[in-house]
Ligand code: 13P
């Protein structure tokens with residue numbers, strides 16, 4: 592069975608504002624194969640908001656920020672999950688679906704935050720600050736989560752920190768997220784020095800230039816940006832919170848201080864909003880393509896595995912987060 596001409600046309604209709612007609616024929620063969628493979632293998636594709644529009648809008652079943660992907664991963668009723676995103680997201684999906692096959696199309700899809708800290712670093716922090724709970728960003732390895740009390744994402748970090756009812760927490764590994772949350776709470780936050788290589792490159796000067804060049808532009812920033820950038824923005828929130836902001840407020844002109852595909856994906860839903868596009872690419876997210884999603888389903892690769900002892904402890908930290 593193949594995708595009908597009308598299905599292909601309606602898919603293109605969805606993305607025509609962000610994919611030029613000359614590029615579209617290069618995608619249709621893989622899209623057709625992936626839709627068929629999903630049926631054959633009883634598979635679902637979970638895609639992060641930073642995936643390119645031909646993945647996000649044409650083959651994904653579930654899309655969202657890290658928190659939404661984790662929540663929705665728990666309810667997946669399929670044999671196979673393909674995670675179109677980075678490795679920590681695939682590990683999180685596996686932690687919540689230990690009995691299912693979870694595939695990541697490219698094992699090299701990492702994250703500078705996840706690479707900034709190891710399990711032994713967390714143990715050293717615990718020795719240095721005995722009794723202080725460890726709140727760990729989802730952007731970490733399962734081994735780091737296993738040493739943690741509870742996880743958080745940019746979408747729930749403040750609520751997680753405050754849910755613990757303590758005066759002090761260790762928050763790992765994103766220094767800027769920790770500082771941005773510290774600005775909103777009385778809880779003292781001990782941070783680590785990890786940074787996102789995409790968001791650390793934005794500066795307050797970028798925002799001033801944008802406001803000068805585009806008077807009246809609404810500036811939305813991800814909380815992985817430095818605190819001075821968040822302070823200069825009109826709103827800061829997770830990728831889904833930024834998308835919801837655009838849907839709710841319908842600004843005439845907006846700039847998203849985040850990864851490039853985000854604007855494309857949100858623009859598809861809002862033809863009436865003008866998206867200004869200085870952005871930074873995440874090289875890890877961009878390793879995922881239609882071609883390697885197709886290969887993942889055809890060849891059952893790359894299967895995500897987690898040591899059972901690590902998995903048990905890490906899933907406790909993730910599940911504790913999801914229960915808040
Ligand atoms: P979100 O949870 O906001 O989608 O962020 C994940 C991420 O990797 C941002 O760089």
Ligand code: SF4
Pocket residue numbers: 677701702703704705730787788789790815850873874875876
């Ligand atoms: Fe990691 Fe930054 Fe890429 Fe998100 S954008 S996956 S935090 S490197």
